[in-house]
Amino acid sequence: MCGRFIITDSAPDLAAMFDIEHEAGELPEPSWNVKPTDQIPIVLESMKSDPAVRRLEQARWSLVPTFSPELTAAFATFNARAETVGEKPTFRTALAKTRAIVPVTGYYEWHTEGTTKTPFFVHSDDGLPLALAGLYSWWRNPTLGPDDPARWVLTATILTTGAQGALAGIHDRMPVVLPEECWDSWLDPHTEGDQALVDAVVEASIEAAAGLAFYQVAPVTGDAPELLEPLGPEREVGYTA
Template sequence: MCGRFIITDSAPDLAAMFDVEHEGENLPEPSWNVKPTEQIPIVLESMKSDPAVRRLESARWSLVPTFSPELNAAFATFNARAETVADKPTFRTALAKTRAIIPATGYYEWHTEGTTKTPYFVHSDDGLPLALAGLYSWWRNPALGNEDPARWVLTATILTGPAQGALAGIHDRMPVVLPEEWWDQWLNPHIPGDQELVDGALEASTEAAAGLAFYRVAPITGNAPELLEPVGPEVEVGYTA
């Protein structure tokens, strides 16, 4: 799963990395401890124009489908399981038409043994941001009038799949990390999203997952660069002990 992540790259850097044509307003500041329902930067391609315009926008991390009567769901929607996302009413419309990339400097994962949970920081071995496969949805607040700009809320979720390689020794799930050659295909709103597309993204993520490293960190509290300081040796890519 992916319940906390880090994004420290600036909006201009993300825009350059993902060939963004439009930067939205009120993009969130860097964070070393992003939590569900907080604002996150996402990359999407707007369906309102042809050709589509690639945008960097701020979204609430927890997808709310268009049919939901309220913003706060009864169950967690900050992650979507890649194996079943095409069948779930909460996510299948977004998969079909509104897919996103969620940039991340890395993410935290907890290894559980008995009652002990040990946090790890997972990141790319080259220091570049990860491109996590995601979905987005615009939720309309029925309590606000048509003239209120706050009536539309952009929300997003991160896809997860089975953990690969050495990461399986920490947790059985991990985010779907898209290689660069998959970015255009994943974001293109004119390509229908279905389980076949997700399965292809999962297969393609194997290469990106092989380039991840991780190390143990102290308990995750607060929000500061010190959260990334290792408390043990970094695990080499391919380490399986």
């Protein structure tokens, strides 16, 4: 799974990395402890124009489908399982047309043994942000009038798959890390999103996952750069094809 991450890369750096054409006027501040329902930056391509415009936007981390009567879901939606995302009503519509990239500087994962949970920080071995496969959805608040700017809420989720290489020894799940050659097709709203597309990017992500590294950190509390101080040696993920 992916339940906490950090994003410290600046908006201009993300805009350059992802060839952003429109940058939202308000984006989240850097954070070393992003939690579900926090505001996060996402990359998407708007369907309102042809050709589509690539945008850097702010979204609530926990996808809420358009049909939901409330912003708070009955179950967790900050992650979506890649194996079944095409079957789930919560995510199926977003998969079809509104796919996103969630850029992260790295993410936390916990190894559980008995009642002890040990946190690790996972990041790229070259220091660049990770491009995680995501979905987004615009949720309309039915209690607000049509002219209220808060009526529409942009929400997002991160896809997860089976853990690769040494990461499988920490947790059985990990986010889907998109290689650069998949960015355009994943974001293109004119490409019909289905389970076959997800399966293809998951397969492509295996090699991208091999470029990850991780190390143990202290309990993840608060929000400061000190959370990334290592408590153990850095290890490379590696992978098996």
